[in-house]
Amino acid sequence: MSSDILANLKQAILDYDPDAAAEWATKGVEQGINPAEMLAAMTDAIRRIGDGFNCGDLFLPDLVGGADAMGAATPIIQEEVRRLGAKTDSTGTVVIGTVFGDIHTIGKTMVATLLQAEGFIVHDVGINVTADEFIESVRTHNPDILAMSALMTMTATEQRKVIERLKDEGLRDSVKIMVGGGALTQEFADSIGADGYDPTAPGAAKLARRLLGR
Amino acid sequence: MGFTRGFTRRFPPLRVLSEEQVEEIHRGTLQVLWSTGVHVEHERALKLFEQHGCRVDHDAMRVRIPPGLVEDCLRKAPSSFPAPARDPNKTLMIGGNTLCLAVAPGHKTVDPTTWEPREATRKENYDAVRVLDALPTVHFFSPYTPYFGFEGVPSCMAMPESLAARIRCSTKFQCVGFSNDSEVFAIDMAKAVGIEILGTCAWAPPLALYRDAVESTFRIVEAGFCLRVVGGQVMGGTATASIAGAIVTNNAEVIAGLVLAQLIRPGTRVLVKDFTAPMNMASGAPAFGGIEISIHNAACNQMWQWYGVPLDNTTAYPNAKVPDFQSACEKAMRVMNAGISGGNTLLFHGSVHGELTHHPLQSVLDDDLAGMVGRFMEGVTVSTESLGIDVIEKVGPVPGHFMSSPHTRKWWKLEQYLPTTADRLTYPEWIATGKRTCLDYARERMEEILTNHKPTPLTPSQEDEVERVLEEARAYYQKQGLITDDEMRYYRETMKSPNYPFE
Numbered sequence: 001m002s003s004d005i006l007a008n009l010k011q012a013i014l015d016y017d018p019d020a021a022a023e024w025a026t027k028g029v030e031q032g033i034n035p036a037e038m039l040a041a042m043t044d045a046i047r048r049i050g051d052g053f054n055c056g057d058l059f060l061p062d063l064v065g066g067a068d069a070m071g072a073a074t075p076i077i078q079e080e081v082r083r084l085g086a087k088t089d090s091t092g093t094v095v096i097g098t099v100f101g102d103i104h105t106i107g108k109t110m111v112a113t114l115l116q117a118e119g120f121i122v123h124d125v126g127i128n129v130t131a132d133e134f135i136e137s138v139r140t141h142n143p144d145i146l147a148m149s150a151l152m153t154m155t156a157t158e159q160r161k162v163i164e165r166l167k168d169e170g171l172r173d174s175v176k177i178m179v180g181g182g183a184l185t186q187e188f189a190d191s192i193g194a195d196g197y198d199p200t201a202p203g204a205a206k207l208a209r210r211l212l213g214r
Numbered sequence: 215m216g217f218t219r220g221f222t223r224r225f226p227p228l229r230v231l232s233e234e235q236v237e238e239i240h241r242g243t244l245q246v247l248w249s250t251g252v253h254v255e256h257e258r259a260l261k262l263f264e265q266h267g268c269r270v271d272h273d274a275m276r277v278r279i280p281p282g283l284v285e286d287c288l289r290k291a292p293s294s295f296p297a298p299a300r301d302p303n304k305t306l307m308i309g310g311n312t313l314c315l316a317v318a319p320g321h322k323t324v325d326p327t328t329w330e331p332r333e334a335t336r337k338e339n340y341d342a343v344r345v346l347d348a349l350p351t352v353h354f355f356s357p358y359t360p361y362f363g364f365e366g367v368p369s370c371m372a373m374p375e376s377l378a379a380r381i382r383c384s385t386k387f388q389c390v391g392f393s394n395d396s397e398v399f400a401i402d403m404a405k406a407v408g409i410e411i412l413g414t415c416a417w418a419p420p421l422a423l424y425r426d427a428v429e430s431t432f433r434i435v436e437a438g439f440c441l442r443v444v445g446g447q448v449m450g451g452t453a454t455a456s457i458a459g460a461i462v463t464n465n466a467e468v469i470a471g472l473v474l475a476q477l478i479r480p481g482t483r484v485l486v487k488d489f490t491a492p493m494n495m496a497s498g499a500p501a502f503g504g505i506e507i508s509i510h511n512a513a514c515n516q517m518w519q520w521y522g523v524p525l526d527n528t529t530a531y532p533n534a535k536v537p538d539f540q541s542a543c544e545k546a547m548r549v550m551n552a553g554i555s556g557g558n559t560l561l562f563h564g565s566v567h568g569e570l571t572h573h574p575l576q577s578v579l580d581d582d583l584a585g586m587v588g589r590f591m592e593g594v595t596v597s598t599e600s601l602g603i604d605v606i607e608k609v610g611p612v613p614g615h616f617m618s619s620p621h622t623r624k625w626w627k628l629e630q631y632l633p634t635t636a637d638r639l640t641y642p643e644w645i646a647t648g649k650r651t652c653l654d655y656a657r658e659r660m661e662e663i664l665t666n667h668k669p670t671p672l673t674p675s676q677e678d679e680v681e682r683v684l685e686e687a688r689a690y691y692q693k694q695g696l697i698t699d700d701e702m703r704y705y706r707e708t709m710k711s712p713n714y715p716f717e
Contacts, residue, residue, distance in 0.1 A: 059495035061450065101426075103418040106451050106498040128424070153321060153362050153369050154393045157696070182499075182570070183321060201498070 016065030050117030320572025
């Protein structure tokens with residue numbers, strides 16, 4: 001029974017079906033299945049989708065569909081983790097968002113999904129995120145990595161502002177910082193004091209692992 | 215051929231929708247505007263919508279616009295309007311059966327041998343403007359052009375510096391964007407120099423209008439200038455993957471912007487833009503070279519002729535990285551489609567790859583392509599003289615020919631477009647030139663323009679005013695913390711050339 005539920009939960013992600021994913025997660029909790037096993041089943045599924053995307057067999061709607069299905073089930077399982085006081089394995093925790101003044105979401109969402117496929121717990125704080133909101137998210141989630149996206153030249157400088165604010169708040173050394181976006185270069189990332197930059201979403205997901213030495 | 219003031223289409227436009235389909239899309243658009251509504255992050259705009267019968271949820275910043283108001287505002291917007299240039303001979307009439315082409319911007323320039331991107335210098339920016347001023351098929355300038363910025367210029371100063379360069383080195387009509395209140399300085403600069411500008415209201419699809427876009431709209435419209443309302447959706451990402459659905463959302467966005475402009479100032483001259491591209495589903499980037507853009511533009515051109523408001527087509531950005539076969543195909547499809555289906559404006563010249571790179575060599579190549587389409591749009595002249603029945607009678611069958619006929623000497627020049635960069639040589643002639651390509655010819659023409667073209671300069675007092683506004687912008691952004699002391703020092707260093715502002 002336990003293996004059926006895990007298989008169905010995994011299949012729901014592979015079918016991009018959020019309703020089924022939530023349903024099988026709920027059943028798993030009701031049946032007392034170890035939440036770590038459920039999270040592992042979902043990570044396995046999103047990793048398969050991520051691999052398919054990286055090799056060109058699957059496309060962005062598949063990637064985001066898988067992430068949505070996983071997003072529907074994750075809170076149910078996380079709630080059970082908290083109730084049990086259990087520990088879960090993850091590669092690390094990431095806060096990700098698009099900086100203030102910039103409402104581009106696609107690149108940020110791609111990176112967030114591929115980070116999940118790499119086993120990260122991802123807190124996506126959305127678009128048009130102010131420096132204050134980033135600071136607050138870092139305090140709340142205590143992430144290993146803060147990832148900031150900015151598509152436009154005009155908004156890329158906002159990444160510098162967030163890094164400066166992290167320094168002012170004494171938080172800079174507690175978190176690795178990744179930056180990305182169409183207008184960015186490695187030189188720019190270096191100039192604002194980011195720890196990492198990659199021009200592609202799959203590259204960014206691998207970079208996150210490297211930054212944490214995992 | 216006199217192309218300086220736009221191309222005139224002398225035949226009925228291409229129709230890709232039936233009348234029933236036009237009405238179905240229109241009904242869908244009205245339904246979205248009334249049921250789904252649009253998100254507007256601006257309290258003054260929300261109140262204005264509410265005062266004119268819209269349902270407004272102030273907490274959610276959601277505006278639902280009734281069909282009656284939509285149709286009333288569509289009627290108030292002019293179907294065509296003058297766009298005055300610094301040189302009155304280059305003033306445009308936007309709308310009707312005219313296509314005006316403009317500059318397609320690039321974030322950076324490219325090295326014209328490796329084709330790799332790099333930041334433009336001040337001189338390269340000004341030189342690129344001079345080339346565009348000289349090209350007859352560049353009818354006006356779009357925002358951020360030719361480059362989003364250049365060496366030494368802090369990013370917040372990119373827009374004011376862009377407009378200053380274009381005013382200094384071109385007498386053509388100018389369009390401006392908005393970022394960090396840049397439109398305030400654009401309005402000030404335009405008024406100080408005594409020119410008109412086309413401002414911008416840009417949507418954040420799907421169906422959202424952020425504060426800075428609304429602020430720009432109020433400022434531009436209240437200053438009495440004309441407004442370009444721009445969508446910007448990616449099909450499959452920020453719009454439906456289906457073309458019909460993406461026409462509905464683009465139209466809903468630009469109509470809501472048009473309504474706002476008419477509520478602020480009835481009769482405001484509005485150019486709406488269908489800025490739609492499919493998503494590259496492997497990368498998430500817009501597939502700017504996609505043929506789907508042309509069919510979307512063609513359908514929107516038909517819709518907006520029906521509405522009676524001028525339409526700007528999706529900027530002709532290629533996915534290609536060099537001016538090659540792919541680039542020419544992607545650009546040719548787009549400009550020809552705009553020409554035959556009734557697009558009123560198209561940002562066309564100079565983009566090498568997407569909105570990332572621009573180069574004057576490409577502008578020269580594009581001038582030729584544009585000229586060919588301009589010629590096509592003139593269509594077929596049918597008259598007693600052009601039919602030439604008497605000439606045909608006189609020449610008769612072989613061994614007769616038309617080469618020595620006075621009719622030929624007159625008409626070949628009227629009918630043929632003579633390209634400046636396309637190679638039409640025979641093989642022996644081509645080999646004798648050292649196998650020159652269109653790029654070689656384009657380079658030669660670009661260098662000839664840079665050597666000989668002297669744009670009409672501003673008067674000394676106009677020049678003082680431009681520099682005054684730039685200084686005010688610099689001070690404003692420094693006070694805002696958007697220019698650091700180090701950036702300002704470097705910026706000032708780049709302004710010490712004896713040939714400032716041109717290099």
